[in-house]
Amino acid sequence: xxxxxxxxxxxxxxxxxxxxxxxxxxxxxxxxxxxxxxxxxxxxxxxxxxxxxxxxxxxxxxxxxxxxxxxxxxxxxxxxxxxxxxxxxxxxxxxxxxxxxxxxxxxxxxxxxxxxxxxxxxxxxxxxxxxxxxxxxxxxxxxxxxxxxxxxxxxxxxxxxxxxxxxxxxxxxxxxxxxxxxxxxxxxxxxxxxxxxxxxxxxxxxxxxxxxxxxxxxxxxxxxxxxxxxxxxxxxxxxxxxxxxxxxxxxxxxxxxxxxxxxxxxxxxxxxxxxxxxxxxxxxxxxxxxxxxxxxxxxxxxxxxxxxxxxxxxxxxxxxxxxxxxxxxxxxxxxxxxxxxxxxxxxxxxxxxxxxxxxxxxxxxxxxxxxxxxxxxxxxxxxxxxxxxxxxxxxxxxx
Numbered sequence: 001x002x003x004x005x006x007x008x009x010x011x012x013x014x015x016x017x018x019x020x021x022x023x024x025x026x027x028x029x030x031x032x033x034x035x036x037x038x039x040x041x042x043x044x045x046x047x048x049x050x051x052x053x054x055x056x057x058x059x060x061x062x063x064x065x066x067x068x069x070x071x072x073x074x075x076x077x078x079x080x081x082x083x084x085x086x087x088x089x090x091x092x093x094x095x096x097x098x099x100x101x102x103x104x105x106x107x108x109x110x111x112x113x114x115x116x117x118x119x120x121x122x123x124x125x126x127x128x129x130x131x132x133x134x135x136x137x138x139x140x141x142x143x144x145x146x147x148x149x150x151x152x153x154x155x156x157x158x159x160x161x162x163x164x165x166x167x168x169x170x171x172x173x174x175x176x177x178x179x180x181x182x183x184x185x186x187x188x189x190x191x192x193x194x195x196x197x198x199x200x201x202x203x204x205x206x207x208x209x210x211x212x213x214x215x216x217x218x219x220x221x222x223x224x225x226x227x228x229x230x231x232x233x234x235x236x237x238x239x240x241x242x243x244x245x246x247x248x249x250x251x252x253x254x255x256x257x258x259x260x261x262x263x264x265x266x267x268x269x270x271x272x273x274x275x276x277x278x279x280x281x282x283x284x285x286x287x288x289x290x291x292x293x294x295x296x297x298x299x300x301x302x303x304x305x306x307x308x309x310x311x312x313x314x315x316x317x318x319x320x321x322x323x324x325x326x327x328x329x330x331x332x333x334x335x336x337x338x339x340x341x342x343x344x345x346x347x348x349x350x351x352x353x354x355x356x357x358x359x360x361x362x363x364x365x366x367x368x369x370x371x372x373x374x375x376x377x378x379x380x381x382x383x384x385x386x387x388x389x390x391x392x393x394x395x396x397x398x399x
Contacts, residue, residue, distance in 0.1 A: 012105035012106045014091075015091070015106050016109035018078045019078055021076070023074060023076035024051070024053065024074065024077045025046055025052070026056065027054065027055045027056070027082065028064045028067050028068055029055065030099075031261055031372070032254060033126070033254040034099050036057065037103070037123075038098075038100045038103035038122060039082055040055075040265070041104065042106060043055050044107075044115060045107045047269075055265045055268075058372075059258075061370070062086070064081065065085050065087050095351075100123050100126060114138075117249060120148065120249075121249035121250040123135050124247050126374075130236055146239070147238065147241070149237050149239070150236055152202075152233075153205070153237075154171070154207060154208050155233075155235035156168050157243035157248030157278065158278070159196045161207050162179060162193060164244070165182050168232075168285055169254070169288050170231070170247060170250075171215055171229070171323075172215060172324065176285075189206050191207060220324060224322065224323070228322040229323075243274070251281065254315070256277050256281065264280075287312060288312055289319075292324070294309065295307060302328065303392075304320065304330045305333065305392055308332060311334065313339035313379070314339035314379055317341035318377065320332065331392065336386075339377070340378035341376065349373070349374075350375065353399050354371040354372070355371065357371070357391075357398055361386070366383050366386055369382050
């Protein structure tokens with residue numbers, strides 16, 4: 001049964017109190033970069049205290065609920081949920097706030113020092129500009145310690161701009177998803193692509209300008225692309241982190257959380273998972289751009305529908321909302337799953353929409369229904385035999 005998911009309490013203070021004297025902590029998170037970073041921050045704090053723990057990632061509310069209910073806990077075991085769970089667990093996150101910010105509160109309450117780069121990456125994955133609002137202290141602390149430095153360029157996870165730009169899901173341009181095409185686009189810029197570690201500020205600035213022009217000037221680009229591209233320019237470089245920039249780190253967290261959560265969890269927990277994580281990220285980016293390239297589209301009042309044969313529906317919805325959609329809300333439909341994304345932070349949360357859609361599908365006798373959501377993104381799973389027109393109609397009625 002589809003359910004919005006309820007838990008005993010939902011606050012950082014309750015989570016800190018619950019884990020402080022726990023003998024074992026089971027962290028069950030949503031499958032996105034923000035939640036993955038939050039789970040990693042908590043796991044690292046538990047490791048510092050010597051508290052045994054396990055991190056599980058669930059794609060839907062039902063998946064996370066099953067992870068909790070399938071365990072036979074000891075009396076001093078504690079389950080912490082990050083994301084909706086239809087079980088009696090303590091929720092770390094709160095509805096209108098990134099899970100990463102909540103996790104930072106818990107880490108400080110436990111007397112641990114957070115991984116600043118991971119936390120900043122989690123915030124970017126949640127759509128928060130580093131240093132904005134509650135994160136001001138975090139950026140200041142990271143800057144003072146020399147962990148981040150702002151520079152010209154583009155926010156990708158690798159020093160190699162060809163590799164980074166070809167596979168990132170934070171940019172959409174004519175060459176996206178294709179290494180050879182990306183290299184061709186950059187070769188005429190007068191920068192030494194063979195020595196990216198030697199780039200100076202002018203080299204980074206030259207690449208960033210070309211990327212911005214290509215993204216905004218693409219024939220298929222929506223007006224929103226001009227604003228969206230600003231979010232990946234002038235990145236925070238991370239000389240001591242696993243990845244070249246905070247924005248690039250966020251991109252890898254998103255890819256691994258959705259496509260290979262075991263690798264993503266290992267990365268967030270601080271294990272040496274950089275290489276496999278980059279492999280996942282590259283394939284994820286390639287599939288996303290290939291799917292968008294071959295997609296069918298339809299426009300409705302306030303809704304842009306993208307139909308794909310194969311590929312990560314959530315990422316396609318994200319990229320389309322940021323660079324392609326003339327409407328603020330995007331629905332991507334694949335085989336038995338759909339992704340929903342909005343670029344308008346002021347809209348109502350997508351959770352009630354996804355829950356209503358899931359309930360209507362179940363009421364119609366559809367098997368295998370599951371869903372999950374944050375304020376700006378959503379995921380829906382259902383029987384592949386369901387016609388896409390049915391999904392479109394229900395979403396249009398419920399949004």
